[in-house]
Amino acid sequence: xxxxxxxxxxxxxxxxxxxxxxxxxxxxxxxxxxxxxxxxxxxxxxxxxxxxxxxxxxxxxxxxxxxxxxxxxxxxxxxxxxxxxxxxxxxxxxxxxxxxxxxxxxxxx
Amino acid sequence: xxxxxxxxxxxxxxxxxxxxxxxxxxxxxxxxxxxxxxxxxxxxxxxxxxxxxxxxxxxxxxxxxxxxxxxxxxxxxxxxxxxxxxxxxxxxxxxxxxxxxxxxxxxxxxxxx
Numbered sequence: 135x136x137x138x139x140x141x142x143x144x145x146x147x148x149x150x151x152x153x154x155x156x157x158x159x160x161x162x163x164x165x166x167x168x169x170x171x172x173x174x175x176x177x178x179x180x181x182x183x184x185x186x187x188x189x190x191x192x193x194x195x196x197x198x199x200x201x202x203x204x205x206x207x208x209x210x211x212x213x214x215x216x217x218x219x220x221x222x223x224x225x226x227x228x229x230x231x232x233x234x235x236x237x238x239x240x241x242x243x
Numbered sequence: 244x245x246x247x248x249x250x251x252x253x254x255x256x257x258x259x260x261x262x263x264x265x266x267x268x269x270x271x272x273x274x275x276x277x278x279x280x281x282x283x284x285x286x287x288x289x290x291x292x293x294x295x296x297x298x299x300x301x302x303x304x305x306x307x308x309x310x311x312x313x314x315x316x317x318x319x320x321x322x323x324x325x326x327x328x329x330x331x332x333x334x335x336x337x338x339x340x341x342x343x344x345x346x347x348x349x350x351x352x353x354x355x356x
Contacts, residue, residue: 165343166342166343166344168344168345170347175331175350175352176349176350177249177333177347177348177349177350178333178335178347179347180344180345180346180347183342183344185342223286223287225287225345227343228343229275229292229294229337229343230277230289230292230302231289231345233286233287234286235285235286236286
């Protein structure tokens, strides 16, 4: 059974800092890995999707990497802004996703 | 472009009452559709998914059921709500046979009193 763990559970950083969120999964037989952002009381917004044959994806200040052999992914956020404050969720799978519990990020101005 | 709608946005229902939540997707055809629940302090739990009209797979035995009467419509129902059914219900879609990137709706906040 696939299990997804996200570390840290919560993170508070000053504005402008670069930061890394971690995601690990137990079964490396995945089709893809997806990072989401969730604002309080809202649905999930897809940030980046990495297919199993890819090593990383980039979008603006975000960069996600995937190491299937070690069962790990990282989400790198450059030059963090207060507007980045949200919960970040990692999910793995294919047709069906298994989610981690998320990392609550707070960027202080 | 594709859009996903959920309604109602919020709902307060007494224990034992019925439930019907609706999800519709615009701008695509033959999507895979999903219902998730996010309980307070817990992660997302996949409840049901559907790959076509009338085709429903249940992931967790519970007090809920799902139906897909039309290609882009997905309904979550219950005959009698329990207190434990409270939570944030999210509908999602993906285009089958592609990258399987999932897109989520705005959610329905259900409080059972």
